[in-house]
Amino acid sequence: MSLPLxxxxxxxxxxxxxxxxxxxxxxxxxxxxxxxxxxxxxxPESYAPLDAxxxxxxxxxxxxxxxxxxxxxxxxxxxxxxxxxxxxxxLKIAAVGHATAEMARHFGFHVDLVPETYVAEALVAVMSxxxxxxxxxxxxxxxxxxxxxDALRAQGAHVDIVDAYRNVLPEAAPQQLREAxxxxxxxxxxxxxxxxxxxxEAADKAGIAFPFPDVPAISIxxxxxxxxxxxxxxPVAEASPSDIGGLVAAVARIL
Numbered sequence: 001m002s003l004p005l006x007x008x009x010x011x012x013x014x015x016x017x018x019x020x021x022x023x024x025x026x027x028x029x030x031x032x033x034x035x036x037x038x039x040x041x042x043x044p045e046s047y048a049p050l051d052a053x054x055x056x057x058x059x060x061x062x063x064x065x066x067x068x069x070x071x072x073x074x075x076x077x078x079x080x081x082x083x084x085x086x087x088x089x090x091l092k093i094a095a096v097g098h099a100t101a102e103m104a105r106h107f108g109f110h111v112d113l114v115p116e117t118y119v120a121e122a123l124v125a126v127m128s129x130x131x132x133x134x135x136x137x138x139x140x141x142x143x144x145x146x147x148x149x150d151a152l153r154a155q156g157a158h159v160d161i162v163d164a165y166r167n168v169l170p171e172a173a174p175q176q177l178r179e180a181x182x183x184x185x186x187x188x189x190x191x192x193x194x195x196x197x198x199x200x201e202a203a204d205k206a207g208i209a210f211p212f213p214d215v216p217a218i219s220i221x222x223x224x225x226x227x228x229x230x231x232x233x234x235p236v237a238e239a240s241p242s243d244i245g246g247l248v249a250a251v252a253r254i255l
Contacts, residue, residue, distance in 0.1 A: 010034060025248040043165060047077060050077055064136060075107050093113070135157075186215075
C-alpha cells in the first residue's frame with residue numbers, strides 16, 4: 001500500500017535542533033522532508049532583565065511559558081544562580097500547548113493552565129477572568145509579537161516582558177534554500193511567524209522571489225497564517241489542532 005505523501009518533497013523551516021519531530025512524521029507518511037533551518041536560537045542581547053526577573057519571582061502571580069525554547073532558557077538561567085522557579089511560592093504557571101506543558105512538568109513545574117488550542121488568543125481567553133491586577137512574567141523571543149501582553153494588559157494585568165533568546169538567520173540558509181528550490185518542493189510548512197519572516201530574509205539574500213511560485217504554504221495556526229498573508233502568501237491550509245500532528249495532517253490533506 002502506498003503512503004499518502006510518497007515522493008513528495010516538503011520544506012521544513014524549523015530550527016535544526018527542533019526539526020526532528022516534524023521531519024519524522026512527514027517521513028512516516030512517505031514524504032521527503034527538505035530541511036532548510038531558517039532559525040537559529042542564540043542568547044539575547046543581555047540576560048540581565050531575565051536574570052533579575054528570575055531572582056524576584058515572588059513579585060509575580062503568573063509565569064507564562066509560550067514555548068519549549070522559553071522554558072529551556074528559563075531553567076538554564078535559573079540554574080546558574082541556584083534559583084528553582086518550579087518551587088516559587090504562590091507562582092502559577094501557564095503553558096501554551098500540551099508539548100510545552102509536558103516539558104514544564106518534566107522540569108518539575110506544576111502547570112496550572114493549558115488552553116485547549118495551541119495559540120496565544122486561546123491562552124488569553126482562559127486567563128481573562130484571573131489576571132486583573134495580577135503581575136505576570138512573560139519571557140519570550142526578542143522581537144516577538146505582542147498578542148499575549150497586549151491582550152492581558154487590556155484585562156488589567158501588569159505584564160513584564162523579558163527576552164529569553166533571539167532567533168537569527170543561519171548563515172547557510174540562503175544557499176540551502178537555493179539548492180532546495182532547484183530540486184523542487186511540493187509544499188512549504190511554517191511553524192511560527194518567525195519561520196515566515198526568516199524564510200523571506202533567506203530568499204531575499206539568495207535573490208529568490210518570495211513567495212515561491214506554485215508552492216503551497218501550510219501554516220501551524222492563525223498567527224502564522226496572518227504573517228504569511230502579510231508577506232503576500234495565502235496559506236492553502238492551516239493545522240487543526242495547531243501542533244505538529246495537525247500540521248502534518250494538513251500537508252496530507254493538501255498533497
